[in-house]
Amino acid sequence: MQALLDVRHLTISFHTYRGLLEAVHDVSLTVNPGETVGIVGESGCGKSVTSQAAMKLLPAEATEYTGGQILWDGRDVIPLSETQMNRLRGRDMAMIFQDPMTSLNPVLTIGNQLCEGIALHQHLGRKACEAKALELLRAVGLTSPEKRLHQYPHELSGGMRQRCLIAMALSCSPRLLFADEPTTALDVTTEAQVLDVLKRLQAELGMAVVLISHNLGVIAQMCRRIYVMYAGAIVEEGTADDIFYRPAHPYTQGLLASLPDPAQKDKALTGIPGQAPDLFHMPEGCRFYPRCPQAMKACMTAAPPREEAGPGHHYTCWLAQAAAAKEALP
Ligand code: SF4
Ligand code: MG
Numbered sequence: 001m002q003a004l005l006d007v008r009h010l011t012i013s014f015h016t017y018r019g020l021l022e023a024v025h026d027v028s029l030t031v032n033p034g035e036t037v038g039i040v041g042e043s044g045c046g047k048s049v050t051s052q053a054a055m056k057l058l059p060a061e062a063t064e065y066t067g068g069q070i071l072w073d074g075r076d077v078i079p080l081s082e083t084q085m086n087r088l089r090g091r092d093m094a095m096i097f098q099d100p101m102t103s104l105n106p107v108l109t110i111g112n113q114l115c116e117g118i119a120l121h122q123h124l125g126r127k128a129c130e131a132k133a134l135e136l137l138r139a140v141g142l143t144s145p146e147k148r149l150h151q152y153p154h155e156l157s158g159g160m161r162q163r164c165l166i167a168m169a170l171s172c173s174p175r176l177l178f179a180d181e182p183t184t185a186l187d188v189t190t191e192a193q194v195l196d197v198l199k200r201l202q203a204e205l206g207m208a209v210v211l212i213s214h215n216l217g218v219i220a221q222m223c224r225r226i227y228v229m230y231a232g233a234i235v236e237e238g239t240a241d242d243i244f245y246r247p248a249h250p251y252t253q254g255l256l257a258s259l260p261d262p263a264q265k266d267k268a269l270t271g272i273p274g275q276a277p278d279l280f281h282m283p284e285g286c287r288f289y290p291r292c293p294q295a296m297k298a299c300m301t302a303a304p305p306r307e308e309a310g311p312g313h314h315y316t317c318w319l320a321q322a323a324a325a326k327e328a329l330p
Helices: 047-054 082-088 110-122 126-139 145-149 158-170 188-205 216-222 240-245 250-257 297-301 319-328
Strands: 005-016 019-031 036-040 063-072 093-096 176-180 208-213 225-230 233-239 306-310 313-316
Touching: 005 047, 019 036, 019 047, 019 063, 019 233, 036 047, 036 216, 047 063, 047 093, 047 176, 047 208, 093 158, 110 126, 110 145, 110 158, 126 145, 126 158, 158 188, 188 208, 188 216, 208 216, 216 240, 225 240, 225 250, 233 240, 233 250, 306 319
Parallel strands: 036 208, 036 225, 093 176, 176 208
Antiparallel strands: 005 019, 005 063, 225 233, 233 313, 306 313
């Protein structure tokens, strides 16, 4: 099966007033048709940059695609023009962002915003657009959808606004939906409802979803395969079971230890000490070295190799080779 999205060794830099900044380093990931893939990591780790790069949404004048390819249906989109990309966006790929208040236009009714998107891609008349808008609002489970059509964003709750954004992203039936922290601005109950909507729509429409979150718990509920990012690079990838039950990378292990465990209410939560490195001052060797509880001398100077922990389960770390070398000792 050909992957829908196949990112190969992607490296992206930004022109900043302090010079060229590498935001994403040698990232490879695939998304197959209909599958839900998670990208997890702390803020600033490059997960949003990676997904925005895949849709070529990064500011063109400030962005340098320093290496790699972004294959969409087997075709590299990096050299494509804005006109060519516009044909793909919406129809083939769409994105919903974290903050529904700033992503919605405050002076247009929900109905008008939805119709604008539908009309742009589907060339339908006014009446047909409105019918389609209503159908979408029903699909995302909004109560009283007829009323919502005529309301403005500020008249709706955060959860309702996020449902509207999902409806907008779905208006052209994309084959791949990027959801970047779609529930971060919501309370826990509303978060669960919005995730349910996404899960149901994904199953009904058979579209692929890339869910981006700093919250491993959210990712766990939704995704079959997970990529863990740290400081601009992927440090581990595997199935949800690999990541949750057999995490191999010390960073993933740290993320898991910082999750509350309902079965052990008294367990103290241990965060990962320290901070992610400043991208301008990336440590030599392993990027996680300054915070890693298992760091060794080799980690300081040489970038770690990508190791296989099991079928489809990979991590970038020196630990495997160190263990093998120890075993080899007489
Ligand atoms: Fe820790 Fe070394 Fe592995 Fe990096 S390579 S995660 S510093 S053990
Ligand atoms: Mg982000």
